[in-house]
Amino acid sequence: MEPLVVRLRDRGxxxxxxxxxxxxxMTGEHTHLAADExxxxxxxxxxxxxxxxxxxxxxxxxxxGELLEISHADGRKRYDPNxxxxxxxxxxxxxxxxxxxxxxxxxxDHQQHGFEVLGVEVTFWAYCPDCVRTGANA
Amino acid sequence: MEPLVVRLRDRGxxxxxxxxxxxxxMTGEHTHLAADExxxxxxxxxxxxxxxxxxxxxxxxxxxGELLEISHADGRKRYDPNxxxxxxxxxxxxxxxxxxxxxxxxxxDHQQHGFEVLGVEVTFWAYCPDCVRTGANA
DNA sequence: CTCCGGACATCGAATCGTTCTAAGTTAGGC
DNA sequence: GCCTAACTTAGAACGATTCGATGTCCGGAG
Numbered sequence: 033m034e035p036l037v038v039r040l041r042d043r044g045x046x047x048x049x050x051x052x053x054x055x056x057x058m059t060g061e062h063t064h065l066a067a068d069e070x071x072x073x074x075x076x077x078x079x080x081x082x083x084x085x086x087x088x089x090x091x092x093x094x095x096x097g098e099l100l101e102i103s104h105a106d107g108r109k110r111y112d113p114n115x116x117x118x119x120x121x122x123x124x125x126x127x128x129x130x131x132x133x134x135x136x137x138x139x140x141d142h143q144q145h146g147f148e149v150l151g152v153e154v155t156f157w158a159y160c161p162d163c164v165r166t167g168a169n170a
Numbered sequence: 171m172e173p174l175v176v177r178l179r180d181r182g183x184x185x186x187x188x189x190x191x192x193x194x195x196m197t198g199e200h201t202h203l204a205a206d207e208x209x210x211x212x213x214x215x216x217x218x219x220x221x222x223x224x225x226x227x228x229x230x231x232x233x234x235g236e237l238l239e240i241s242h243a244d245g246r247k248r249y250d251p252n253x254x255x256x257x258x259x260x261x262x263x264x265x266x267x268x269x270x271x272x273x274x275x276x277x278x279d280h281q282q283h284g285f286e287v288l289g290v291e292v293t294f295w296a297y298c299p300d301c302v303r304t305g306a307n308a
Numbered sequence: 309c310t311c312c313g314g315a316c317a318t319c320g321a322a323t324c325g326t327t328c329t330a331a332g333t334t335a336g337g338c
Numbered sequence: 339g340c341c342t343a344a345c346t347t348a349g350a351a352c353g354a355t356t357c358g359a360t361g362t363c364c365g366g367a368g
Contacts, residue, residue, distance in 0.1 A: 048363090050317065067354075082318050087355065103243045107325080108354065121285045130283055145268055147259045147296035154292050158285035184335080186345065205325075220347050225326065245354080246325065 035059060036098060036113060043096070053077040054089045058099065058113045064129040066108040102129075119153060123160035132156065173197060174236060174251065181234070191215040192227045196237065196251045202267040204246040240267075257291060261298035270294065 036055050041047050047055075057073035058065065065073070071086040090111055093099040100112040102120070106127055114131055121130040134154075174193050179185050185193075195211035196203065203211070209224040228249055231237040238250040240258070244265055252269055259268040272292075 046315075046364090048316070080318085084319075084356080085317055088317085091356095101243075103241050103245070105239075105241045107241070107245065109245075121283060121287070123285065124288065130285065132283070145259060145270070146299040146302075147261065147268065147294065148302055149259075149294050149296045150262065151295045152292060153295065154290060156285070156287050157289045157291065158287045161284035164284075164286055184344070186334085188346070218347085220349095222327080222348080223346055226346085229327095 039098065040096075045096075049078055050074070050081045050085050051089050053081060054086055055093070058093075058111060063114060063131065064102065064110045064112055066104075066110055068108070070111065104129075117151060117153075119156065121156045121158050121160075123163055124157050125159060125163040128160045128162075130160075177236070183234075187216055188212070188219045188223050189227055191219065192224055193231070196231075196249060201252060201269065202240070202248045202250055204242075204248055206246070208249065242267075255289060255291075257294065259294045259296050259298075261301055262295050263297060263301040266298045266300075268298075 036059050037047060037052060040051075040055060045051075053074045054070060056077065057070050060073075067087055067090055068083075070090065071081070071083050074081045074086060090099065090101075094101045094111070097115060098113070100115050102110040102112055104110050104127065105122075110129065112131070117134045119132045119134055121132055122128075134152075174197055175185065175190060178189075178193060183189075191212045192208060194215065195208050198211075205225055205228055208228065209219070209221050212219045212224060228237065228239075232239045232249070235253060236251070238253050240248040240250055242248050242265065243260075248267065250269070254272075256272045257270045259270055260266075272290075
C-alpha cells in the first residue's frame with residue numbers, strides 16, 4: 033500500500049507541515065505509540081507542533097480509518113497504523129505490545145446474545161522476552 | 171461459590187461497613203460497573219463512603235483476585251466479579267458489555283514471538299440490541 | 309492584487325478518572 | 339480502658355485528553 037502521507041493527500045486531506053510530521057511519526061518501526069510519544073516525535077521534527085494538534089490529528093486519522101485506537105490497561109490510548117484486522121500480544125509487566133496476524137479461526141455467528149458482531153479482537157496477555165529475561169515474573 | 175462477602179471474611183479481610191457496601195454493590199445484576207458507578211451504589215447504601223475508599227477497595231479486590239479489571243475504550247476501568255476466564259461483547263456505540271463463555275478453542279502454543287502467553291481475552295465488537303433497535307448504526 | 313471566508317493550528321484552561329496525602333476514626337489485642 | 343495498626347476521609351494533586359478563544363494561513367471571487 034502507498035505510504036500514509038500519500039493516501040492522505042489523495043483523499044484531499046490538507047497536508048500541512050504539522051499534520052505531515054505527525055503522520056510520519058506514526059510510520060516508524062514502533063507501531064503502538066501513545067499520543068504523548070507521537071507528540072515527542074513530531075516535535076523533534078518540527079518544534080512548533082502543539083499537543084492539541086497532535087490529539088486533533090490523531091482523532092481525525094482514527095475517524096478516517098487510517099489509524100486504529102487501542103485502549104491500553106495503563107490508561108493511555110495507543111495508535112496503530114496497522115488497520116488490518118489483527119490481534120495483540122501485550123506484556124502484563126511492561127505494557128509492550130506486538131501485533132499478531134489474525135487467522136480468525138472462528139469468527140462466530142454474526143449474532144450473539146442479540147449483539148450484532150462487527151469484529152473480533154484477541155488480546156494475548158503475556159510476558160515479553162525482556163521481562164522474562166530480566167524480571168522476577170512473580 | 172459462596173458470596174463475595176463470605177469469601178472475604180474467610181480470608182481474614184477486615185469487613186468494615188464501607189467495604190461491605192462496596193462488595194455488595196459488585197454483586198448485583200449489572201456486572202461491569204465503572205468505579206464511579208460503584209461509588210454511587212455504595213453511597214446509596216451508606217452515604218458516608220468516600221470516593222478514595224471505593225478506589226482503594228476495588229484495587230485491593232483486584233489484587234486479591236476477587237475482581238477483574240477491564241480497560242474500556244472510554245477510559246474508565248470496569249470491574250467484573252466474574253473472575254473465571256471469559257470474553258466480552260462490547261457495543262461500539264453505547265459501550266455496554268456482556269460476558270461470553272470462554273470455550274477457548276485454541277489457546278495457542280504457550281510461546282509466541284518470544285512472548286510467554288499467560289491468557290487470552292477475546293473482545294467481540296458489536297452493536298447491542300438496544301442500539302440496533304433505536305440507533306442509526308451508521 | 310486584495311479581501312474574505314473557512315479551514316487549520318495554537319495556547320492555556322478545563323475536565324475527567326484516578327491516586328496521593330495528611331489527618332481523623334475505628335477495631336481489637338493487651 | 340489504652341495502644342497500635344489498619345482503615346477512612348476530604349480535598350489536593352496528577353496525568354491524559356478535550357475544549358474554547360484567538361490567531362494564522364490559503365485559495366478563490368471580485
